[in-house]
Amino acid sequence: MSANRWFATGNYFTTYREEQRIFSTHLDRLVFCLFLTAFFVWPFFIDLSTKYMLVLDNILIAVIAVYGLNLVLGFGGLISVGHAAFVGVGAYTVASLAGVIGEQHMLITHGWPLMIIGAGLMGAIFGLIVGLPALRLRHLYLLMATLSFQMIFEWTIGFLNFFNQGQFIYVGRVHWLTGEVGRNEHYLFWYYVLLVTVVICGFGVRNLLRTRYGRSLVAVRDNDRAADAMGMHPGLAKVFAFGLAGFFAGIAGAMQAYLDRGAGFETFTLHESIQYLAMTIVGGMGQLTGCFFGPAAIEILDLQMEHLAEWAGHILPSALDLATGLRPLSFGLVIVLFLMFEPRGIANWWRILRTYLKLWPFRY
Amino acid sequence: MPNLKVSDVTLTFGGLHALSGVNMDVKAGLITSIIGPNGAGKTSLLNCISGFYHPTSGEIHYNGQRLTKSSPHQVSKIGIARAFQNLELFRGLSVLDNLMLARHQNLSYGLLHALAFFGKASRVEAENREHVEKIIDFMELEAYRKQTVGNLSYGVQKSVEVARALTLAPQMILLDEPMAGMNIEEKEDMVRFIFDIKNEWEITVILVEHDLGVVMDISDQIYVLDFGEVIGSGDAEQVASNPKVIEAYIGEE
Numbered sequence: 001m002s003a004n005r006w007f008a009t010g011n012y013f014t015t016y017r018e019e020q021r022i023f024s025t026h027l028d029r030l031v032f033c034l035f036l037t038a039f040f041v042w043p044f045f046i047d048l049s050t051k052y053m054l055v056l057d058n059i060l061i062a063v064i065a066v067y068g069l070n071l072v073l074g075f076g077g078l079i080s081v082g083h084a085a086f087v088g089v090g091a092y093t094v095a096s097l098a099g100v101i102g103e104q105h106m107l108i109t110h111g112w113p114l115m116i117i118g119a120g121l122m123g124a125i126f127g128l129i130v131g132l133p134a135l136r137l138r139h140l141y142l143l144m145a146t147l148s149f150q151m152i153f154e155w156t157i158g159f160l161n162f163f164n165q166g167q168f169i170y171v172g173r174v175h176w177l178t179g180e181v182g183r184n185e186h187y188l189f190w191y192y193v194l195l196v197t198v199v200i201c202g203f204g205v206r207n208l209l210r211t212r213y214g215r216s217l218v219a220v221r222d223n224d225r226a227a228d229a230m231g232m233h234p235g236l237a238k239v240f241a242f243g244l245a246g247f248f249a250g251i252a253g254a255m256q257a258y259l260d261r262g263a264g265f266e267t268f269t270l271h272e273s274i275q276y277l278a279m280t281i282v283g284g285m286g287q288l289t290g291c292f293f294g295p296a297a298i299e300i301l302d303l304q305m306e307h308l309a310e311w312a313g314h315i316l317p318s319a320l321d322l323a324t325g326l327r328p329l330s331f332g333l334v335i336v337l338f339l340m341f342e343p344r345g346i347a348n349w350w351r352i353l354r355t356y357l358k359l360w361p362f363r364y
Numbered sequence: 365m366p367n368l369k370v371s372d373v374t375l376t377f378g379g380l381h382a383l384s385g386v387n388m389d390v391k392a393g394l395i396t397s398i399i400g401p402n403g404a405g406k407t408s409l410l411n412c413i414s415g416f417y418h419p420t421s422g423e424i425h426y427n428g429q430r431l432t433k434s435s436p437h438q439v440s441k442i443g444i445a446r447a448f449q450n451l452e453l454f455r456g457l458s459v460l461d462n463l464m465l466a467r468h469q470n471l472s473y474g475l476l477h478a479l480a481f482f483g484k485a486s487r488v489e490a491e492n493r494e495h496v497e498k499i500i501d502f503m504e505l506e507a508y509r510k511q512t513v514g515n516l517s518y519g520v521q522k523s524v525e526v527a528r529a530l531t532l533a534p535q536m537i538l539l540d541e542p543m544a545g546m547n548i549e550e551k552e553d554m555v556r557f558i559f560d561i562k563n564e565w566e567i568t569v570i571l572v573e574h575d576l577g578v579v580m581d582i583s584d585q586i587y588v589l590d591f592g593e594v595i596g597s598g599d600a601e602q603v604a605s606n607p608k609v610i611e612a613y614i615g616e617e
């Protein structure tokens with residue numbers, strides 16, 4: 001081990017345990033901690049409007065959902081166009097229970113951490129079931145299977161009275177140590193809950209990727225014949241990936257339901273599924289950092305498109321329809337552009353930047 | 365006596381007999397070679413043993429256990445590892461990661477341990493890394509440890525292929541033309557490795573190889589295939605003096 005764990009430009013490990021560290025230098029860890037602290041303390045200094053606070057919360061929810069999609073798509077190499085439906089499963093786990101036992105029931109308002117975990121498990125179960133075809137099918141067929149799930153989900157929510165036929169089902173305000181979380185603190189409260197969840201899940205995913213579970217995903221993606229010869233069951237690894245994706249989606253969905261104070265079917269349509277795909281691809285498939293960049297980039301893009309649509313609507317009222325079509329179009333466009341020109345996504349820019357900074361100014 | 369027994373295995377693709385009535389007895393602790401002209405069915409035989417193909421008829425047993433209908437991951441768990449003729453590496457990953465992947469079946473820790481990377485998972489992974497490093501050392505791959513496999517020369521990739529099979533910690537290893545496409549020096553190294561795999565690691569070796577000089581040198585037992593049939597077997601001398609074998613090889617040239 002080099003004496004200097006602050007500015008190491010290469011690696012100087014002497015034991016394999018040292019190499020396991022997530023942060024190879026103290027500097028890396030310090031920067032990460034500062035970064036994280038900044039995320040926790042900025043609300044004490046800056047007063048963000050509700051609108052942007054909501055955008056921020058939505059980005060964090062998307063990050064959790066994209067953890068799941070990236071595991072399937074990026075690391076597992078399996079296409080899923082029904083991710084929003086899995087998020088919906090999580091949301092409706094909370095919402096439909098609230099519909100049954102009452103939105104002010106203790107379980108909903110006080111037991112929300114339990115509800116969120118429960119929704120994650122529910123998502124995982126649905127993920128495993130929908131992933132079952134992956135035992136045998138590939139590519140196009142898997143695309144059809146996940147698309148069917150999306151359709152069946154939308155149909156079920158839209159037609160069954162149990163789900164209020166897709167109309168909004170309310171979920172009560174949650175309680176915290178200080179009592180009910182009121183209207184004014186709502187978004188800030190969920191910002192913190194989401195932030196903590198993002199960090200915990202992030203470490204979970206990071207750890208998973210450096211163990212046999214994560215490696216088997218990558219193996220199956222790269223060469224499933226060889227993976228088979230290495231003692232992995234390729235089919236099970238794929239189903240497992242879908243289960244994991246469902247878990248993260250379920251958690252994201254439950255939090256979405258709490259944040260929106262309920263669930264309605266239009267939050268979990270095919271359009272949202274495509275949006276998650278765009279986030280994963282733009283962020284960087286198979287890159288953990290991509291899970292942060294993607295949602296941020298796409299939500300910001302979405303916001304800009306909304307402004308653009310408004311502006312176009314002012315100038316040319318007749319172009320309003322055209323402007324609303326701009327949003328799905330913009331997702332499609334960025335997906336194609338990134339796949340063509342930067343298939344490794346924004347995460348790759350980050351990697352290049354980091355390598356540059358690490359060697360700067362030639363620390364030897 | 366632990367061994368592999370191939371009894372009367374036939375494999376057909378449509379009308380084509382890739383293997384017909386093949387019998388083979390592989391004794392533990394020895395190097396058994398399979399030779400034969402191109403298209404003789406050598407790879408097909410290995411594919412049947414390792415579970416990628418299932419024989420149309422006939423049986424395969426390993427230590428009394430039936431392998432005939434097993435899938436590759438089951439065969440691999442029983443302790444039979446395979447290095448492929450046409451490289452089947454994880455091309456986008458480093459040499460190290462390729463080998464780490466091969467440790468899959470030897471690692472045991474639960475999902476929750478893995479998520480927290482705490483306790484057992486972390487300890488097992490460190491031991492795991494140590495084991496992999498031993499193989500890298502043995503196969504003299506230190507210089508390529510962190511390089512992406514797809515960028516390495518063909519000969520080195522072949523070595524990685526063998527190293528990866530070895531990482532599975534098998535009792536028996538199937539090597540499909542491990543020296544094809546290697547230069548003389550790499551070839552000599554590989555012969556040395558195969559010897560050590562047998563003698564030091566005490567792993568039973570099944571070797572498919574075209575280089576007859578090498579085969580005659582290192583094999584304890586040789587099977588000769590031609591058009592899917594075993595036309596001769598025995599030690600080097602017996603095979604070299606077998607008229608059918610001579611005919612097959614002269615007929616080829």
Ligand SMILES: Nc1ncnc2c1ncn2[C@@H]1O[C@H](COP(=O)(O)OP(=O)(O)OP(=O)(O)O)[C@@H](O)[C@H]1O
Nearest residue numbers: 377380382400401402403404405406407408409449
């Ligand atoms: N999946 C398959 N489908 C159809 N035919 C196959 C298949 N696999 C092998 N064969 C045929 O079986 C025969 C034996 O092939 P095999 O690959 O086992 O030969 P080999 O002895 O390994 O040859 P080589 O020395 O060229 O590697 C060949 O005629 C080949 O075309």
Ligand SMILES: [Mg+2]
Nearest residue numbers: 406407408449
């Ligand atoms: Mg062959």
